[in-house]
Amino acid sequence: MNATAVASQGLAGIIAGESAVCSVEQGKLIYRGYEIHDLAENATFEEVAYLLILGDKPTAGQLSAFKKELAEARSLPQDVVNLIKECATAPYTHPMDALRTVVSYLAHFDPDCQDISAEAEVRKAKRLTAQIGTIIGHMQNAIDGRDIVAPDPSLSYAANLLYMMRGEKPTAEEEHIVDVSLILYAEHDFNASTFTGRVIAGTLSDLHGAITGAIAALKGPLHGGANEAAMEMLKEIGTLDNVESFMQQAFATKRKIMGFGHRVYKNGDHRADILHKLGRAYAEKKGGDAVKWFDIGERVQKIMRDEKNILPNVDFPCGMTYFVMGIPVPQYTPIFVASRITGWCAHVIEQHADRKLIRPLSSYTGPTERKWNG
Numbered sequence: 001m002n003a004t005a006v007a008s009q010g011l012a013g014i015i016a017g018e019s020a021v022c023s024v025e026q027g028k029l030i031y032r033g034y035e036i037h038d039l040a041e042n043a044t045f046e047e048v049a050y051l052l053i054l055g056d057k058p059t060a061g062q063l064s065a066f067k068k069e070l071a072e073a074r075s076l077p078q079d080v081v082n083l084i085k086e087c088a089t090a091p092y093t094h095p096m097d098a099l100r101t102v103v104s105y106l107a108h109f110d111p112d113c114q115d116i117s118a119e120a121e122v123r124k125a126k127r128l129t130a131q132i133g134t135i136i137g138h139m140q141n142a143i144d145g146r147d148i149v150a151p152d153p154s155l156s157y158a159a160n161l162l163y164m165m166r167g168e169k170p171t172a173e174e175e176h177i178v179d180v181s182l183i184l185y186a187e188h189d190f191n192a193s194t195f196t197g198r199v200i201a202g203t204l205s206d207l208h209g210a211i212t213g214a215i216a217a218l219k220g221p222l223h224g225g226a227n228e229a230a231m232e233m234l235k236e237i238g239t240l241d242n243v244e245s246f247m248q249q250a251f252a253t254k255r256k257i258m259g260f261g262h263r264v265y266k267n268g269d270h271r272a273d274i275l276h277k278l279g280r281a282y283a284e285k286k287g288g289d290a291v292k293w294f295d296i297g298e299r300v301q302k303i304m305r306d307e308k309n310i311l312p313n314v315d316f317p318c319g320m321t322y323f324v325m326g327i328p329v330p331q332y333t334p335i336f337v338a339s340r341i342t343g344w345c346a347h348v349i350e351q352h353a354d355r356k357l358i359r360p361l362s363s364y365t366g367p368t369e370r371k372w373n374g
């Protein structure tokens with residue numbers, strides 16, 4: 001290692017490259033110049049997907065052509081549908097593993113698979129974005145033991161995703177909540193999965209390979225898997241009365257509270273409040289047990305803030321919101337993929353244009369030099 005270089009644990013605070021896709025700041029989250037509250041309030045997921053993949057806000061004509069292309073690309077070859085069924089019902093599978101395998105398999109059916117020109121990358125990005133929603137829907141159908149629900153090209157990306165998973169069209173409010181969650185999840189600078197994708201793309205390997213690696217990275221509970229882990233933790237707490245003792249026990253054993261903390265945001269995640277408000281309002285209307293999960297979650301939040309000064313990230317409200325909507329917990333991170341695929345593709349396109357290998361150094365901590373026969 002270069003004697004003057006200083007190692008940073010987990011690359012914290014290191015600027016590892018340049019990007020025009022997204023800016024993650026303490027006070028703001030910006031996708032290609034547009035602030036996240038503005039996008040969550042005024043854009044749809046399809047518009048944000050276009051913005052990320054193609055670089056600018058679409059005109060009305062560009063948007064309608066883009067939506068048509070995405071809707072037409074939703075169907076999958078029969079071999080791929082068969083593999084989804086096999087993977088989703090295999091004995092030790094998690095939907096993220098199945099999604100990773102199927103995305104890798106899809107490369108074999110993509111005519112642009114080996115072409116890393118910008119034009120081919122955009123075509124593949126659109127196809128993969130459309131196909132991932134279908135994979136999630138088919139996986140859930142297979143897990144539930146029902147017939148495969150075919151995609152409905154008349155529905156928006158968010159509505160079609162819910163429809164394929166459940167076989168029933170969502171309400172306008174459910175569609176809106178999932179649409180906003182997809183906008184919030186779509187892009188986040190050099191996070192672990194995006195960086196993984198960029199490292200793969202940096203070798204000039206192909207887009208499907210980069211996305212397969214990114215999915216594997218997103219699965220972990222310190223990253224995208226936190227939305228599932230957060231909800232599993234709330235289920236473990238179970239009642240409002242248990243929160244205090246659960247938290248004290250967690251602090252005493254140094255157990256991490258899932259859905260809290262962030263490598264970059266130290267004053268809170270800009271996305272969390274947006275989703276929390278939508279999820280709580282939905283839970284209040286739904287009634288029954290639904291509000292209980294937000295009550296428990298808010299008590300956890302208060303204790304974390306008061307005792308540790310650590311705030312929730314977007315995965316915390318996401319867990320509660322998807323749960324009260326009846327979405328199966330193991331599909332939360334795959335739904336994250338259905339959104340982040342757009343940001344990942346934007347980064348792969350940028351990395352391929354850069355044509356620079358990513359190859360850092362390590363600070364060696366092994367034995368000093370020794371002789372094999374000495």
Ligand code: CMC
Pocket residue numbers: 010191221222223224225226255256257258259260261262263264308310313314315
């Ligand atoms: N629960 C309890 N303590 C925490 C938490 C938490 N969720 N997050 C941070 N801390 C403590 C940590 O124990 C450490 O304390 P100490 O200095 O006494 O050892 C201190 O805060 C600094 O934490 P860190 O883990 O060194 O910080 P980091 O920047 O390396 O980690 C993180 C960031 C997101 C991995 C971490 O906060 C964490 O593990 N959170 C829980 C998992 C999670 O919610 N991940 C989602 C991340 S954001 C969205 C996404 O990517 O999907």
